[in-house]
Structure formats: structure tokens, C-alpha cells
Amino acid sequence: MKSYAVAAAVLLLVVLVILLAFFTLKDTERPPLAEAALKRPAAEAERRERAEPSPSRPERSPAQPTAAGASPRRQAALQDEEGAEPPAGRPESSSEDSGAPDDERVEARHELRIFGSVTNELGEPLVGVHVVPRGPGAQEVRSDFEGKYEVRALVGSSKHPTLRFLAQGYEEKPLHILPENVRGAEARRINVRLDPLVDKTLVSGRIRGPEGRPVPDAKLSLRSERLRVAYTGVSDERGKFSIPDVKVASDYVLKVRSPGVYADYFERFLAPTREGLTLEIVLERLSAARLSGRMVNADGDPIPNFRLSLRSTQARGKALAVTSDENGYFVVEEAPVGKLTFSTTGFVVRGVSLGSAAQGDVRLVLDWGNHVLRGVVVDDRGRALAGARVDLSWLHESAGLSSGSSRRTQTNAGGSFEFTQLGPGPHTLEVHADGYPPTREAYPVRRLTEEVEIRLAPRLR
Template identity: 30%
Template sequence: MSSAAQAEQMTPRQIARAFSGLLLALLVAVLSSTIVSNALPTILADLNGSQSQYTWVVTATLLASTASTPIWGKLSDLFSKKMLYQLAIVIYTAGSVLGGISQSMPELIAFRAVQGLGLGGLQALVQVVIAAMISPRDRGRYSGYIGAVFALGTVSGPLLGGLIVDSPLGWRWCFWITVPIAVLAFIVLGKTLHLPVVKQQVKIDWLGATLLVGGVSLLLIWVSLAGGSFAWWSVSSLLYVLGGVAALALAVFVESRVSNPVVPLRLFRGRTFTLAVLGSLAVGTAMFGGAVFLGQYYQLARGYSPTHAGLMTVPMMLGLFLSSTIAGQVISRTGRTKSWMVGGAVLLVASLFLLSTVDHDTNLVLMGCYLALLGLGVGALMQNLVLVVQNTVAMKDMGSSSSVVTFFRSLGGAAGVSALGALLAAKVSDHVSSALAGLGISGGTQSSGGSLNVGALPEPIQSIVRAAYGDSIGSVFFAGAIIAVVTLLAVLFIKEVPLRRSIDLTEGAPAVAGTGISGVVSTPSGRPLAGAALTLTDATGQQVARAVSGEDGRYELTAAPNSSYVLIASAGRYQPSATGITVNGQAVRRDVKMTGAGGLGGVVRSRGGQPVGGATLVLTDFRGEVVASVVTGGDGWYHVEDLPGGTYTLTVAAPAHRPTAAAVSTVDGEEAVHDVELDSAAELAGVVRTGRGRPVPEAQVTLLDVAGEVVATTYSDEEGRYRFPDVPAGDYTLVTSGFAPVSAPLAVRPGRLVSRDVEVGHATA
């Protein structure tokens, strides 16, 4: 991609502001996936839903989100990422509003699918947008924040959903509560997110997208309906499977032929990419499956309220929050991810096998420990699997690669909810049948085991059903543990590649190919400068690599050897610089010292320490020319921008204070600080008159201090008026010469107007 197509790199402050909007949108996405988990039994009871529709409320969202994720990712490689993200927010908001007014289960499922279309964009594009702003090395800490938001949304979702259901608001507010947050995210992103838009001729692969969405949808629908609406081994199952496999096979064929595929198949040639995709499957199964079925376990098997059920999942979310945040901070400093992913995979497998031992009377403290281990494992894996993929692909494929990993994670969640839901229903039915048979009752499974309104069943049947749900949940986690073994094997074989500091890869080169160019960006005084954008161009002016200096001012770029390049550095108000570099196969060290205009700032205070607002500051150069003038705010602060290095005279004047002047010096590119203290002053005025009261013009009025020194002298005007506008506080003697000189003592207090009329021959107050 040419350098002309790139916008100037966002500063750390701009990134932080835009990142807050991304986190708000991501919080909305996570909340929508978890807030209904504890509300589902109440929703289905109100809308007369069945057991099969229980999982469809969740699966509909996951299905639409999963199927649309690669499309969102590909569109982000071709169009404005900001516009697409805001469009995803609009679609999600529309689905949420419609979901809250649903009058039947089919309506609710359909509107949840609309929500899913928007969620597919929110979850896929958040990684793409971050990748366009931040280098992989610095992206670690941001990934930790994303994991923290996942934890916050996942823990607060079930709890918030339970509170809403148990409150007079009712379950419909589970859909409406996130709408204000989505609107706020839309506004924040509109004002803060500024990314380059690549203008190019595009041809979207609609056929491939349709085949991909159709194939995935058919297989997920088959997993959801098999064993309920029709048998696993039946003609219907065969048709669903054949249709799904055929559609996916055609999608692969189409993707290998078109110029702009939705899922670039060449990405799967990379070992890291393929293994990360496999590893994401089990993470999705654990994350979504755990959230959905844990709520059902605590409410149906243990008899807790929706609010209490949400509180019981806090250990898992606390573990997810801690591991994702800590891992993100450490990874940003070290650039190493594999040890965290391996540790997370081990914890994931171990915790799921431990949870497979759960039944209807398991000690809840022990179960909380198991859930905390599960959260630690998911938190260390979830974002890092995306991060290692982004570290190995070029910016032009960032959207597709990130969305494919997210796609398979969502696919694992959707398939997990469907398949594990079917497994749970089958196990519950078996347990209920066995228990009823032991009591000499037959044929009661359909009416008892299939009911989600357990509280309405007769007491003996109610106990049987609760025990059946409790004893069946272990099978769900055992199946999840088997799938998690795939994740462990995948991360074990991922090759460790240190995270790069550059935003993009060298065009046409692999992640680790080429020669490293590194150095430190500093200010004229030698202080490290963070957030400086560095661009490497070749002899034709084409962009080769791009990076942003870290907190320590360091940067790293990769370039092909035996070539000459130009290193361009730019940062805020500093002057851009260009340096020629020749790469001969050896690592190149090139430090960059920025030069440019600086600034001057400080606070104006009175002697008593109070800030002085409305003070006028004038800055003049050595020739006496005015360079800048500013007025202090109510807090006394002032700031002069774009000030070249040099020596200046700073003059400050304010009402009720004596003016002052001082010499100040600034350095190119540096922010100088100079505080000012003003002495308080008063104004002395009056009228000189004769004994008969007539004004005396041209009378000389002199102010003497306590030592008898002359402080100031003035003359009265035609009406006898005189004025001393700037008198320091203190004791004085006022001497007036007219017909005959007179003198009188005088006390001046700071900040006051002192009025003293003078009568020639004697003084009067």
C-alpha cells in the first residue's frame, strides 16, 4: 500500500479516546450475549416457549453473528472501518429494540438473529480497528483491557439480567438496557475514531459469502434440531449434512478462484494462523456454553433465583478479568505470548474435567474454585489467539484474518450451545425416565423432563427433574473438556514469534523476514518521545513498513536487505524529519531526534497563592516585537503554543495587581513552565479643591513612602482630579502643592479603591 494512502498515525491520546468508544461497543456485544442467560426460563414461560426453543434464543444470535463475521472482516479491508463499525451498532440497536417488543418465540428468535448480524460486526471489527491503530507489541495491554471488558460484560450480564427479571421492569428490559450504551458508543466513535480509508476498485465475493453463510447455517441448524425434531440417523439429518458440506465445498472452490475472497485461503498456509483457528473453537465452546448452561444449572438444578444465579458465576469472570489484564500488561513488555497460551490451555482442560464431576449436590465453594480456573484459562487464551494471528499477517489482510479467528470462536460457541444443549436434553430425559421408572411411573418424561417451569411440577417430580438437570451438567463439561484438548495441542505447536512493534509487515515478506531497523525517538533535550509515527519508504516512494514509538521512545521496523530506504518521522507539533538508510543484511540502529516548536505554560497567582483570572500576558522577543498574548482563565492557567526555542520577555498585568515582567527561555519541541506571582495593588484618586470648594487644576500631587522616598507624582486636571492607578499596599504621605503645600498620612490596602480629596491649606477625607 502506498504511503499516500495512509493517514498520519493517531497519537496515544487519540487512541485512548477512540479505544473508549470501542470498549463501550464491545461491552454492548458481550452484554447482549450473556444478559438473557438467567432471564431465559422466565422469557420462555411468558412466551410459552419449549425446551428446543431455549437454545434457539441463544443459537439464533450466535448463528447470525458467526455467519456474518467473515463478511464484516472482508468489508473492513475494502471500506471505512469506522463507517462499518457504526453500521454494526445501528443494526444491533434495531435488533435490541425489536427483541424487547416480541410477542412470541418465533418473533424473539428472529429479532435475536438481527441482533446477531450487528454483533458479528462489533466482535470482528473491534480487533480490526485496534490492529489499524496499534502495533502488536503495544497491542498486548489493549487486549488485556478487551479481556477485562469481556469479563465485566460476562459477569454483569447474568447478574443484571437476573436483577431486571426479578424487578418490576420485566424481562423486556434485558434487551432495551443496552441501547443507551450502544448510542453512546456510536457518538464517541464518530468523534474520536480517525483511520485511513483505502480507496480502491473492489468486487465483493457475494457468491462465496452466500455459500459460506448457507453451509454454516445448515450445519448449525442440523446440530440444533437433530435428536429433537428428527433422529440423528434419519433422512432429514442426511439432507442437512449433505447440503451443508456441499455448500462449504463450493465456497472453498469459489474462494480459491475469485480475486477478493471473503476468506483468503492463502492465510491457512501459515502454521500459526491454522493452529490459532483450531484453538479458537474450544475457547468459544467453553465461553458461550459455560455462560448459557451454568445459568440453567443454578436455577433449575439448585433452585436459585436469576439474580443469585448470576452471582454464582462471579468466580469465573473474576478469573477471566485477572488473567486477561495481567497477561496483556506482561505481553506488552516482553512481546512473548506462547507461555500464557499454553498455561491458559492447561487450565482450560483441567477446569472442564473438574467441572465434569459436578452433580445436583456439589459443594458450591468447590464449584466456584473450578469456575475460577475456567476463567483464568479462557482469559489467557481468548485475545492472545487473535493477537498471534495479527502479528503474522499484513495490514491488507488484517480484517479477514482477525474475523476468521473470531468466526471460528463464534462457530465453536454456536455449535457448542447447540450440540451441548442437545446432549443436556438427552441426559436429562434419561435421568428423569430412570427415576420415574424406579417409582413405577412410565411415560412421564415428556411432560416433566421437558418442562422449564420446574416450580409448577408436583413436589416428587420437581425433585427428580432438579436432580436430573444437576446430574446431567457434568456430561456437558466433559464433552467441552474433550474439545479443549484440541486447543491445548494447537497452542503447543504454535511457533513463538516475538510481537513486532510495527503496524504493518514488509510488503511481500513474512513476519520474521528481512533486516531489523530500530532506535529511539527523543526530544531535543534527550527525553524519549512516545507516539511518534515512523514510516519507511523505498526508492519509488512506496511504503515498506510503519511503526509507532513506545513509552520508552523505541521503535522497530523490518526491511528487505541490500536496499536503500528513507525513514520518515513525525509527531505532533515537532518538525517532520527524513533520513536516508542503507540496509546491507545487518541490523541497523538509527536514533531520531525531533526538533520543532515548543510551548510555554504556567499559572498566575497573587502573593497569597490565589489564582488570578483575567490576567493579560504579553510575550515579546529580543527586538521588542509581540510574539503572543493570552489571557488566563478562572484557574489562573495560561498556555502559549507553537513557540520556537529562544529567550523572551513575559509581561503580566491584571486588575488590582501590579504588573511584572520576567525573562523566560524555551527549547525547541519542549514545554517550558513559568509560574508568575503578582503583588496586589490599589488605586488612589481624589480631587484637589480650594477652601471655597473650587477645583484646583495643575496642582502637583506627590506620594511619599515611609522612608520619605517619592513613589509617584501626578498633576490634577481641569476639574482638580488626580489619580494613581497602581499603588502597592502600605503606608504613605500624600503631599499636594497648590496655593500652599499640604501633606497628610495615608494607608493603602491591596485591591481597594482609595478615595482622598485634598483641600489646599489642609487635607480632608
């Protein structure tokens, strides 16, 4: 029995020696990362061992080795292998890059000084008006005894300041300052007018003809000069109309224009109250008479197949087409009475008055014919000026009638321009070019083709 005990003791000693050699070999073969962890102070390893485990760290199963009974260097290595937190003072890496530096992401802004005066509807200065700017670093101010104010605000490429003007008894006035309007400016004067705070009401009613029939599609215009406001409305198929939210005032002017056979309606000094205003409008039938005449140029030559629009001061909302025949004559069987205007694009004739009786032999002188005016625009050295604006105008007065025309073109790459289908007589050329003062000269058009040269002198600095 004693020999068996000795053999067991020897065997146990051999096992212990083998285990000691195994752990010593494992320590010497650890990779560089673990070797760096083994060099950490033992105090730090012990502090981490006592700390509470992280919720995201799985619990160690009984089969896993523990740091109990190991050396301080071994304990630190085990802590590092288990995913311990990085040392204090070392930031954790992020999976997302922060992008451009902060100073590149900050929008470029500049300070703008905004000043001006605040007045009422009569132009009188308002004292103590609250000027409330909206924006970073902006502070509220009040207008002084002369109605003047001054604020400072930051203006950026995408952000723009907003000013609110508040005063008791007046409507609030918002003011938006767009960056493109103040780009590069250090100061900007903005004068503000506040409208009095007034009640609003409803203006309604019905429009009918003299026979009592409703007038649909009549257009209404309601305007107050004192309040500087205007409202519009249209009558329905029953002739009824309704204009809501009309400010109470006593100087409204009402105009009604009908697309039918009725004359325009005009009434002054309408005074809607807070209780509202109901109107019964009766339109008068538009009087008409026969009108005939001839379209000619300044030399009296007939202008065939020319079309004009005819309007009367008694029915501005209606236009009649008037076309000359092959000999320049025209006839309007039912032309509206009143002062007439003949017009088309670039042409106008005024001064014809038509009463209830028929009128004939009206001569409409127009700037139309076979004449051509061409020219070139050059600088003081004779170099062609491309892109210059050239305006051609014409005016003729005879027998109480006033006729006029206006045409516009632009010089080409060679500085040339051309006007065609002109009538004879004096015309006025006006030229506008960047960097040059405008030039205005009269040119008589006598021959079928006139050629001119316009020389521009540079603007004096």
C-alpha cells in the first residue's frame, strides 16, 4: 500500500509539472496585440474586473476559463480578449465620416443695415411702431418721433430676414427682404406705409338691363383711393354678384363693364358700412350709329385690307373689328357712340367723336406703306454695335385726329437694322446701347429706301 501511495504522489507531481510548462508556453506564444495588453498595469486590470459587465457582453459560461487565480498580466489579457472598453481619453471610431469641415458647411452671410421711415395712409410719420425682425441676432426696435427706424439683420444666400411692423390701430405689415435684392449691399432704405385697421364688410347686389333682364358676366371694379385698395367681381347667370371682405370706407368708385349691348356703368362715393352694402344696378343700352371712312397714309394714298379695333369710352370692355376694303374704305353699321379709339399692335388713332347721328368721311391716317428705313449703329471709332435697341416712332395730327405708330428692333452682329412697310413722312429714331447714352434723331422718309448711320459716343465716366 505504501508503494501505491508513493507512485500516486509521483504521478501527481509529474502532472503538475506538465501543466506548469503548458501555461508558461502559452504566455510566451501570445500575439503582439495580447502582449500589449499584458503590459497594462495590474491596477487597471483589477478595476475592470470589479466593474459591472456591459449589457451587450454575453455572460461567461462555466466551461469558459476565468481570470481567477491567474497572474495580474494574465487577468489583463483575459479582460482584453473579452472586448473591454477602450481606455479613457481615446475616442471610439465612427462608421460615418463627418464630411466637409464645419467652416465649409456654414452659409456665407453678411450684416445688412435696414433703415427708413414709417408713415400712415396720409404720409404722416408714425411714432412708436414696433419693428420686429426675424432672424439670428436681430433685435426689436421702435420708430422715433420722426417715424424713422433702423435695424440690423444677417442676410444669406438661402435665408432672408423678415420685418414685421406693428402699431395699434393699424394692420400688420410684413416685409420680406430677398437676398438677390440686397446682394453686396451694406445698407438699404425701405420706407413703409401702414394702413389703418378698419372693419370689413360685404358688397353685393344685382345687375340688370333697362327691360329688367339680368346681365350675366358683367365685370365689376371697386376702388378706394384713400385706402389704396381695389376689389373685383363678376355677375352670375342671374345677374347677382358678391364681393366679400371689403374694407369700410366712403370714397369707393364703382365701374361695371358688360360684354353685351350695354354701356359702362360708373358711380362715385360709395360708402359700404359694417352692416354691408346692397346695390341694384341698371345698365343703359349702348347707343350706336353708322360710321364710315377711309384709311390712308400721310400722302393720302389708300391703305387696303388693314384691320383695326374700335373702342368707345362708353364701352371700354367691348371692341369691334374694322377692316378696310381694297380701296381703303370701311363701314361700321352699329358703332358705339362716344369718343372712339382705333388701334392695333403698334398703331393708334384718337380724336373721333361719334354722336347718335350717322357720320361719314372719317379719314384715319396711318403709318403704313412700301417705304423701308435701314441703317447701321457704330461707335465713335466706326465699329459695329450689335444688340443695340432701335425704336422708331411716328406722329401725325390733322382735322382734330391724332395718329401714332411705334416699332422696335435690335441690331444684328454687324450692327445693322431695318424697318419695313413704313408710310412717308418724318420719323424719329431712338437708339439704346449698353455703355452709351441714348441717341434720338429725326429722319424724313421720302424715298422708298432710306439708309442711315448712327454713331454713338461712349458715356462719360
